[in-house]
Amino acid sequence: MSFEYAPAPESRDIVDLKPSYGLYVDGEFVEAKNTFKTINPATEETLAEVAEAGADDVDRAVAAARRAYDTVWGPMPGAERAKYLFRIARLIQERSRELAVLESIDNGKPIRESRDVDLPLVAAHFFYYAGWADKLPYAGFGPDPRPLGVAGQVIPWNFPLLMLAWKIAPALACGNTVVLKPAETTPLTALAFAEICAQAELPPGVVNILTGAGETGRALVEHPGVDKVAFTGSTEVGRQIARSVAGTGKRLTLELGGKAANIVFDDAPLDQAVEGIVNGIFFNQGHVCCAGSRLLAQESVADELLDRLKARMATLRVGDPLDKNTDVGAINSAAQLAKIRELSDSGEVEGATRWSPACELPERGFWFAPTVFTGVAASHRIAREEIFGPVLSVLTFRTPAEAVEKANNTPYGLSAGIWTDKGSRILWAAERLRAGVVWANTFNKFDPASPFGGYKESGFGREGGRHGLEAYLR
Template sequence: MADDDATTAGNRPALGTALEYAPAPESRSVVAIRDSYDLFIDGVFTPAKSGERITTVNPADEQPLAEVAAAGEEDVDLAVVAARRAFDEVWGPMPGAERGKYLFRISRILAERAREFAVLESLDNGKPIKETRDVDIPLVAAHFFYYAGWADKLAHAGYGPDPRPLGVAAQVIPWNFPLLMLAWKIAPALATGNTVVLKPAETTPLTALLFAEVCQEADLPAGVVNILTGAGATGRTLVAHPGADKVAFTGSTAVGREIARVAAGTAKRVTLELGGKGANIVYDDAALDQAVEGIVSGIFFNQGHVCCAGSRLLVQESVADEVLERLKTRVSRLRLGDPLDKNTDIGAINSAAQLDRIRDLAGTGQAEGAESWSPACDLPERGYWFPPTVFTGVSQSHRIAREEIFGPVLSVLTFRTPEEAVTKANNTPYGLSAGVWTEKGSRMLWTANRLRAGIVWSNTFNKFDPASPFGGYKESGYGREGGRHGLEGYLV
């Protein structure tokens, strides 16, 4: 609230007075977190044969949330066998229209339990509740709804008159969008008649396990979806299992390379959605206030834990100073803090390991001569936190301009001509995303046609739709997820 001497009649704030937001926390009571979770195999929760367990913590305060089982080789084998049996006996032979009913049912249940999932995702991941509530969970339900509609129309998808499912899909997902990445993987796999063994990230397993309860509530046949929690060893065992016909992975480029080597020489179909270093290009004729909002959304959404983040800002020289001034003003108004507070814009970094990497690369940027700026920001004493940071004076050779930081760190470069903008944007080993800001349609199309990126946003950023394909080039992986294109990787 404003001070008494800064208000006018009626307790209205005087012009130019900043308003303080009162805390508006979402209640944790809407979700019941168990002390311990088992693996989900063949339709039931099953203790791990390995006997190993992992503790997942709340990154906002470092407090333990729950213990989860860590699947070993025997557990992986049981899950793959269950998925194969379900594929051969139930799910594969099932008519597409019947499979679609299950996906519609899952979508409806997710929508009904949206608040529960949103709170759990924020607790386990650290992202703000307004993002899980307004973006993540609605998109999850929408993906299952969208692919439910494809289940009985596969002959019209453009992949032949009688496309067939591959079989058992081994899927490994990251920690930045735990439930949304699950939906991106499971929904098209089930719609096309495949069964699934999915491993969520070690630090964010809880919404995947809650999704297993949704599968039970929807009466999904046993073995169609199996959830194996664990660390990297579990994922390596899963993707190398000879019973898997398909591998789908979202995560780092380094792990993607390892998976490609493992699958080489086998009959496994592989799709990889890997890292990115997206360019956000702002021309001098752009609507600058709109562009600044897109810049902020492009890099500070989800604490920068986004593979397609616009982490490289390319601004035309003639408007660079004005854009930076407006950008700093806007970033100064972002609110960092409790992820369950509905006013929070920037939540916690997901893990101590990721925070260390962000700090290391940000320190490298300063050591290489770039200028770092962050707004005045009080970081909580506990938890994993990093302030929104903008680097200027960045050159193409700087590590912060070339390596994926996966945090709330923006590198700013300038250009003079459209040709220079495209050259700088494409000067990266990645090719996942880009954004272009201009009022000229011809300039937009000219630029987009020359950018080597899987997705190019026009006067917006980070907009997703289940009907739109997503994927990259070069070290950002291969294959597409989402839309009609997302069906191809699960059909033969």
């Protein structure tokens, strides 16, 4: 028997969208020559027109950031910087519902996630790094750690405001000023954050927000006035940035793609593992760099695990991101949907077996049903390439050594999951997995106190925790 759900939409009234937004430079909103539109991926309606920063806008923003660094933010005592960051954290908490709704309509993610995961983490991240601003000599980077200068930061569309927090909070805590470019498809919460900076009376130029696409990002990271580049996004773009920064003396941190293995041993609590697998790959429509996109199941429990997984997938509710009962929202863009479709089709062509639960998708907007592939070989594209969508590839193994071998058989190394009742096996596997974050009997857990970042081609540098300060200090 199944239960019908009545619609339970979160009200959009809390968001006051303007028809158009400028760039936030030197404490003011300014217009740019060109503009682009940002849409709601669940309905394809235009939400607002947003400025597209050109090279001259990047010049102005970097100059403003430099001025603010030299005259105000760099010389300011840490205790005073801390109080600004605490203010920002409190303002985010106060406006968190508004920001959650805005995030959901611009990104497509379910309100349950933006409200219960993204926004609490955003506020916590600022709160956490606020507390470091006046304690830097205790952080283990020498008695008198110094900021780097101006940070150019480029963030992705999957967790727009959270990625902004991961970038801006530690940078400001350490005394740097920033020019940040949000993703082309999700600029709105970054612009709301600019308003918050103004409400906090943050000195002009400390935070500058430049909206735009790839060209804007390139102009920012290649700008000679930038001392530090921080990028979260695809491994391909990360490589380009590493090349362009090479030889300039700029400091660089990269948080890139992943193809995480979620390893289920035969002694794992299967129901708990199923919840973790579902959370690992269908959380945020699978638009998660650390998503558990490869399920490695021990052969003896693989069939039972898959039966339970499919039964659980059949209960996932796909649809209106603003509905409080929605589990899986809209794919962020038409381009991303095309990529997911192309890779999924390759899975079938290469011989894997595709399964999705019966699932009615809305007519307008960008949607993809939760999908699982079985019979996947390590050579298949869906086992090697990052799909960045709600698509799970299942492989099997016989021995723990084989599981580790298969898990590490990827150029990526961002995260991994281990499911077993045996503590010593968790630690044995964790020692051998070449990944920056290992979750045991849980998955996709984030906390401002916990460092996050990758091995190998998933990038370098850590965000979060005491370790996250290192990227912004010399």
